[in-house]
Amino acid sequence: MSPPSLIESPPKHLTQAPTALSYELFPPRNAHAAESLWATIRELEQTNPDYVSVTYGASGSNRDTAVGLLHRLLEETTLRPLAHLTCVGNTAEELSGIITELLDHGVRGILALRGDLPNDPVEAHPPGALTYAQDLVELIRRVEQRRSALLCAGRVAIGVAAYPARHPESPSVEHDVEVLLAKQRSGADFAITQVFFHADQYRDLVVRARRAGVSIPIIPGVMPLTSVRRLRRLSTLTGVAPAPELLAALGRADDDGESRRIGVRATVDLANAALEAGAPGIHLYTFNEHAAALDVLDKLQLLRPERPTRRPGPSGSAAASAPVAAPQLIKA
Template structure:
């Protein structure tokens, strides 16, 4: 059983962490929890637990977070979005998660609900993730009397954002000013994209650690679908190599090779951590970790801000 723990990004070896999502049906619950147990056995620094693109499955996400707290020693980061809730409702959700034992949050604006052409704030809600960071800090001060009891992560975009790099960096500055502790990048496929974001962010005054978010590149259908959702194109040579693989095992090896090459590149570029988007599949993520040959001894500590 885990105790309340504050996720930090240490200055030593890169952190390693995994993103999970709640099972969509009861029939998938057992397989999803087997993935959690296998990943937890590797000793990651944290899990993050997402929910649906428009803020759906929030209750199911909370159930997974609670079980991680109760049955593992890995701190969970709970995702929050601004979608479909007022400021008061979001504040209540934060407080309930704190009561559950959560000490770590990922604050996101969230995608527009299905059928809505663009982002529009919920009536009485928040305009974006920087306001959500500030709300979490308000709840923290009300609960604990000061900041330092909770950690708050935010998103960063090395590639494929609908905004310009200058707008993305400006957004990071706003999130930093609101009280964010670190950022986790959305998907990208080349080291230059990550290194370019870091360089531009640092030049603008962003000092937040920028953890590299990477998807294991073993499933071409998933990569193609992700490109449709994010606007981040998959390298055509990678898709060709995956398509030319003789069988599933060779395809898996090709994808792991490509993923490890990317990870080694961003670590060499100074990435303070690696966050693997698992899609609730433990084998690709664990194969990446094994290939990196870095011991996963937890360095997560509860350290005052």
């Protein structure tokens, strides 16, 4: 009898992949916010995430600030940026120029989003404007193809959004999955979910998506559940209410420290439930604050690869100073 093939009996190191880790940041609005953001960036950098995403305002309202932050991340840190890009209100020509600029800066990951629709329909749909995130995914691939020699025949990693709860403009959760499948067919590599508050929302999304033929990784986006004000605001935006008992517990907290402990514990439970449901990683919405995010990471103790310690060189490139070691449990 012939020995089992590699596919029939994969080595142990192929069946136990480390858990992906990433954070979301947004460009600072002023000098004071920039100082606070860079303190957060330096703290998060120590955890060696796989990437950090940088948000992009509706219709590119903060484009210069966002591109400036991406450039600094590439030049001054060891972090790998994932650039958000929205298409609503922008033509294919305008977006091609932005994509080219991002690639020229060294960005190799883009989160392709439609973006929030402006109140004025004319602003949302000027002549030649892209309508959906799927269109943006296809445009990124076309720009990439024209520049394949510059990319050494490599690929740009394209992420898209997924919705554990029904998108506010969608007729059904089934329609949301159809949209996700269309984005995959257009060239998306992975998806990051919008904020959710209940573990079954993530599990159900994955089940629906896999049954429909979605095969790309679906990474749960998790926010530290430490602020009642933020929870209520996001509940309004998503149409999904947080657990009443969590809101009540946070409301009874004597001080900010107790609120953080309660919220971190709830966040860890939510993230662990997603991981138990097969999540390939965790994407933490930091709101440009590192303390709660690091508390969550400390208690999750994710299996992570120990990457080399790198320092940006004179030209902004990073040089490795230690070999890659075996995966380890990470603590912030």
